[in-house]
Amino acid sequence: MKRKASLILICILILFLASCSADSSTESIPSGSTSTVSPLINEVTSEPSTPSPEPSNNHVHVFDEWIMVSNPTEDEPGLMERICLTCDYKETQEIPKLSHIHQYSSTWLNDDNQHWLVCSCGEKDSVANHTFDEWVIVKEATDTTTGIRERACLVCSYKQTEAIPLLSHTHSFEEIWHNDINQHWHECTCGEKDSIANHIYGEWITTKEATESSSGLREHSCRSEGHTHELQYLP
Ligand SMILES: [Zn+2]
Ligand SMILES: [Zn+2]
Ligand SMILES: [Zn+2]
Ligand SMILES: [Zn+2]
Ligand SMILES: [Zn+2]
DSSP states (O other), rough: OOOHHHHHHHHHHHHHHHHHHHHHHSSOOSSSSSGGGGHHHHHHHOSSOOOOOGGGOOOOOOOOOOEEEOOOSSSSSSEEEEBTTTTTTTEEEEOOOOOOOOOSSSSSOOOEEEEEETTTTOOEEEEEEBBOOOOEEEEEEOSSSSSEEEEEEEOOEEEEEEEEOOOOOOOOOOOOOOOOOOOEEEEEETTTTEEEEEOBBBOOEEEOOOOOOSOOEEEEEETTTOOOOEEOOOO
């Protein structure tokens, strides 16, 4: 309140002096109450050409409260201004950008090796290698097909999948000979064939004579080394 009172006093003083100087100059400004505002503004915004020791030249701005024009953000500085209550002079001031406080995502990001949290600014936090749980077998490996196992990261649930190699298998070939019309071979339970070779035919032997009503039968045997098997064919 004290400030405001002294402000009013200064104003009155300025108005009085302004009207006096206007009267003394050749300019014909009416000395009425309506004219008192314009010379006042001129006095402050532009220095008067005629130097005078009058206190009106040493106007000290008396500012109103700061008014926020734009709030500062993390990206842009803000702006505030205040206006002189006497002369309407406007002073502006920049408000520095807000300091960025990282806010990290609640969900984990990850790659094959690591997981982390991320801020909207791109800053990473809590970067760490995956902490895997035990392997869980999805599909057992056999002699002939690879298996699948997987394990998950206890932190980010990243899932790692891996093939389980074929169970080691030593072929065990049966004693008996398998054969078709041309070849004979030993076979393993896995289907692998061994000792594949063409038959070595012996002599044809007629086992049933042909008659007028029925055809006969003859056969010959494979005479490969170490084994024989009879092969029967209709003539
Ligand atoms: Zn002022
Ligand atoms: Zn950030
Ligand atoms: Zn992880
Ligand atoms: Zn085998
Ligand atoms: Zn044979």
